[in-house]
Amino acid sequence: MADKRMTEDEAVATLSDGMTIGIGGWGSRRKPMSLVRALLRTDLKDLTIVSYGGPDVGLLCAAGKVKRLVYGFVSLDSIALEPHFRAARQNGMIPEVVEYDEGMLQWGLYAASLRLPFLPTRAGLGSDVVKNDPSLRTVKSPYADGEELLAVPALSLDAAFVHLNRADERGNAQFLGPDLYFDDLFLNAAAVGRRFMSVEKIVPTEDLLKNGTIHTMKINRSMVDGVIEAPNGAHFTNCQPDYERDEKFQKEYADAAKDPETWKAFVDTYLSGSEADYQKAVAAR
Amino acid sequence: MSDATLGEICVAAVADTFRGDGEIFASGMGTIPMLGARLARATFETDLLISDGEAFFVANDLPIGGTDKEVEGWIPFRSVFDTLWGGRRHVVMGASQIDSFGNQNIANIGDWNRPKSQLLGVRGAPGNTINHTTSYFIGNQTNRVFVEKVDTVSGIGYDRAAELGDWVKANHELRRVVTNLAVYDFNTPDHHMRVASLHPGISIDDVTAACSFELVIPSDIPTTRLPTDEELRVLREVLDPKSFRDRELPAA
Numbered sequence: 152m153a154d155k156r157m158t159e160d161e162a163v164a165t166l167s168d169g170m171t172i173g174i175g176g177w178g179s180r181r182k183p184m185s186l187v188r189a190l191l192r193t194d195l196k197d198l199t200i201v202s203y204g205g206p207d208v209g210l211l212c213a214a215g216k217v218k219r220l221v222y223g224f225v226s227l228d229s230i231a232l233e234p235h236f237r238a239a240r241q242n243g244m245i246p247e248v249v250e251y252d253e254g255m256l257q258w259g260l261y262a263a264s265l266r267l268p269f270l271p272t273r274a275g276l277g278s279d280v281v282k283n284d285p286s287l288r289t290v291k292s293p294y295a296d297g298e299e300l301l302a303v304p305a306l307s308l309d310a311a312f313v314h315l316n317r318a319d320e321r322g323n324a325q326f327l328g329p330d331l332y333f334d335d336l337f338l339n340a341a342a343v344g345r346r347f348m349s350v351e352k353i354v355p356t357e358d359l360l361k362n363g364t365i366h367t368m369k370i371n372r373s374m375v376d377g378v379i380e381a382p383n384g385a386h387f388t389n390c391q392p393d394y395e396r397d398e399k400f401q402k403e404y405a406d407a408a409k410d411p412e413t414w415k416a417f418v419d420t421y422l423s424g425s426e427a428d429y430q431k432a433v434a435a436r
Numbered sequence: 437m438s439d440a441t442l443g444e445i446c447v448a449a450v451a452d453t454f455r456g457d458g459e460i461f462a463s464g465m466g467t468i469p470m471l472g473a474r475l476a477r478a479t480f481e482t483d484l485l486i487s488d489g490e491a492f493f494v495a496n497d498l499p500i501g502g503t504d505k506e507v508e509g510w511i512p513f514r515s516v517f518d519t520l521w522g523g524r525r526h527v528v529m530g531a532s533q534i535d536s537f538g539n540q541n542i543a544n545i546g547d548w549n550r551p552k553s554q555l556l557g558v559r560g561a562p563g564n565t566i567n568h569t570t571s572y573f574i575g576n577q578t579n580r581v582f583v584e585k586v587d588t589v590s591g592i593g594y595d596r597a598a599e600l601g602d603w604v605k606a607n608h609e610l611r612r613v614v615t616n617l618a619v620y621d622f623n624t625p626d627h628h629m630r631v632a633s634l635h636p637g638i639s640i641d642d643v644t645a646a647c648s649f650e651l652v653i654p655s656d657i658p659t660t661r662l663p664t665d666e667e668l669r670v671l672r673e674v675l676d677p678k679s680f681r682d683r684e685l686p687a688a
Contacts (some may be wrong), residue, residue, distance in 0.1 A: 177513065204557075224557040232555060240544070240554035250543065252562040254517045273604065274521070274563030277596035279589040283548050298603055329491035329514040 154320045157377045159189035160244060162347040166190075166310055169218070171199040171308070173260070173341060175313030175334035176388065179205040179227045179396055181326075183314035184350050185384035185426050187211065192425075199247075201306055203256065203332065209235030210422075213414065214247060220245050221306065223253035227405060229398055234408035241283060249284055251275065251303075257333055259306035264339030271300035310383060311341035314349045314385045315370060316393060317363075319356040322375030324348060325367040328391035338374040347376060349381035351393050383430055400433065438662040442616060443468065443681035444671060445635055446573065446586035447615045448663040450528055451476040453571040459483040461493075461511070461525040466502060467684040469573045470527035471676055472614075474498065478670050487511050497670070498631060500680045520560070526569040528614075529561060533586040536629050536649040537593035538610040538622055540565070540572060541586035548588050555585050559618035566597070569609045575685050577615035582647040614687060617658055624652050633660040 163186070166172070172190075176182035185209045190198075197218040202208050204225030211217050214234040226234040239245050251259070254274040262270040271290055281287050281301070290302040313334040318324035326334070338346045348370065359368060384390075387397040387404065407417035421432050440448075450472025454462050462477060462484040464470035470489065477484040478497045483507075485493050494507035511519070519525050532555055533541040542561060558626060564570055574581055589596065597608035613620040613629065620671030621632045630652035631643060636659055644651060663671065671681070 221555060224559045226556055237554040240551055243550050250548075250557050252558055253513075253560040254521065254563040257514070257517060272521070272563075274564045276562070276566060276604070277592040277600050278558060278562035278565075279543075280558055280562055283588075296603070298601060328512075332513060361646065398600070 155322050155372075155376060155378045156320050156353065157379060159349070159379055159381065160192070162186060162377050162379060163193050163195070164190045165345055166193070166195055168195055169197045170309040171201065171307070173201040173311045173337040174207045175311070175332060175337045176205065176207070176385070177178050177203045177330070177332040178224070179229070179388045180347050181314055181328060181332065181385050181390050182207050182388040183312040183384065184249050184331040184388060185349055185381040186312040186314075186347060186379070188422065188426060188429060190216070191422060195243065201256070201308060203253065204233065204236065206233065206401070209233045209284050212236050212239035213246065213408075217245055218411060219247035219249065221249040221256070222249065223251050223256040227401055229396065230401065234405050238408060250280060252278070252280055255280070255301070255303045256306070257336065259302040259337040260333060260340045261343060262303060263306035263307040267304040268307060269304050271302055273300060275301045275303070280424050297312075306340060308337065308341040310345035310347065311337040312347050312349070313337055314381070314390065316351050316390065317354050317359060318348060318350040318370070319359060320353055320378060321356070322348065322370070322372035322378050323356060323359060323368065324370035324375065325359055325363055325408050326369065327363050327367055327393070331369050335421050338370065338403065344376055347377040347379065349379040349384045351382055351384065351390060353378065353380045381426070386430075386433060400436070440662050440668060441682055442635065443685040444612055444663050444668060445660055446685060447471045447475055447671060447681055448659055448667055449619050450571070450573055451667075453612045453614070454481050454484060454526060454530060454562050455656065457481060457484060457526050457569070459485070461485045461487070463487065463525055463527040465527065465529045466573065467680045468575065471500065471671065471681055472528060472573070474675050475667060475671060478675065479667055485509070488550045489507065497674050499674065500676050501678065505641055509623050517563070520564060520567050523568045526571070526611070527564050528571045528573050528593065531574055531581070531591070533581055533583045534572060534574065534613065535583055535586050535593060536651070537570065537595040537627060538559050538591075538613070538629065539586050539589045539593035539596060540588070540591035541588050543588040545587055558590040560586070562592065565591040565610070566600070566608060568607070571611045572613045574613065574615040577617050577646045579646055579648040584649050594622060600618050617646060620651070630654065631657055633658045635660045636662070
């Protein structure tokens with residue numbers, strides 16, 4: 152059976168300019184940060200990013216890689232507002248912005264994963280979500296109620312990045328924290344061949360059930376094309392129960408948004424080398 | 437004379453918004469809304485479901501920041517969406533701006549295309565307000581928060597809901613707005629915001645000075661009730677011994 156192990160750099164080498172990339176996790180929780188950092192090391196540009204946004208969105212915005220951003224929110228959780236995302240929005244650095252209700256985002260990913268053109272909902276109706284995205288359409292219930300519902304279009308992805316706790320080398324994976332978030336939907340909404348999953352630790356298949364119950368095994372190998380072993384790969388977001396968010400580092404990241412000089416120093420210190428260099432710089436603080 | 441602080445009066449006012457809700461998910465965004473939900477469940481609305489703010493329903497009276505949880509259920513975000521689309525939830529959210537019909541904004545200040553200040557985005561506000569009861573807590577009522585027209589409608593108000601057909605009209609409910617000055621509701625014929633009670637020491641002039649639209653002002657306005665001795669005990673000894681409530685809303 153296929154051994155799907157690869158590196159972050161091999162994963163991002165399959166991408167090209169203009170692609171739509173979905174990023175799992177939620178806010179500043181269990182984000183595939185080592186894959187995001189690998190993306191920052193490439194020359195890729197004009198990307199569409201789909202995310203329940205956290206520092207993944209902030210970093211990609213700060214690097215000028217985002218042409219189109221699809222989100223329900225962008226937040227660092229313990230720091231409510233993401234400063235790099237804010238700066239990008241306020242300076243008009245993101246050419247196309249799609250701001251959805253959180254549930255609409257789930258529905259768009261779910262529609263794509265079921266190969267449906269859309270899924271109906273009431274969430275979003277009456278709000279400025281529909282004003283700010285004039286491409287949105289409503290659909291009339293064909294049944295007696297005749298209700299007008301919002302048709303959330305499928306959010307099909309060219310690639311997906313997620314970070315889980317454990318996996319085998321074939322891509323069967325488990326989450327050990329309190330919430331899967333929507334990682335399964337991100338994988339299922341993405342094109343076969345570019346569904347990338349980093350994990351804290353690759354273990355033999357027979358060990359998966361030693362780590363948690365069958366209910367933790369929400370990701371099977373048909374949903375994954377590449378498995379990347381990335382210890383501390385979600386840093387500085389959390390990856391419970393393996394580690395909590397590095398609040399001190401997150402604050403340093405947020406504070407560095409204040410002016411271009413401090414941001415340049417942050418990039419020089421942490422983001423100018425490989426993932427190993429990053430982890431070394433983090434450990435050396 | 438009660439020694440209740442402003443924060444404690446607000447917590448009790450938020451708790452009152454859950455009266456009669458029964459066995460649903462009582463959800464609060466921020467310290468005072470969260471304490472309001474927990475106080476209601478600990479005292480008069482005992483069937484409410486309370487989460488730890490992460491992914492668990494907790495059966496015990498969990499203090500703010502507490503980790504000693506008696507878990508009674510699992511509520512990951514996907515289940516939150518299922519629950520709220522199913523209508524079994526009442527949320528108390530914040531608002532950066534709110535208007536006379538209760539349209540709420542947490543997304544951005546200024547033009548959405550090029551915001552002067554980018555905030556959170558609409559988050560779950562559109563889906564919350566169209567699916568179940570919503571209340572708001574605003575710790576800093578000013579005439580820049582109580583505005584004629586919000587910059588981006590995140591949570592929908594009564595005028596927007598009225599345009600959306602019978603199902604929405606039957607299910608949309610903005611119950612109350614609690615601020616540092618007063619409590620408001622929408623119990624007027626056309627659902628314009630009304631002053632429901634003034635906090636102790638606050639005059640109607642204080643309230644209108646901190647509001648850019650015309651409030652419905654009844655001739656007889658009660659004073660917001662003070663927390664009972666038992667509520668104060670639960671709040672101070674059990675739910676918030678470290679007094680996070682007064683950090684969010686310092687006593688005047």
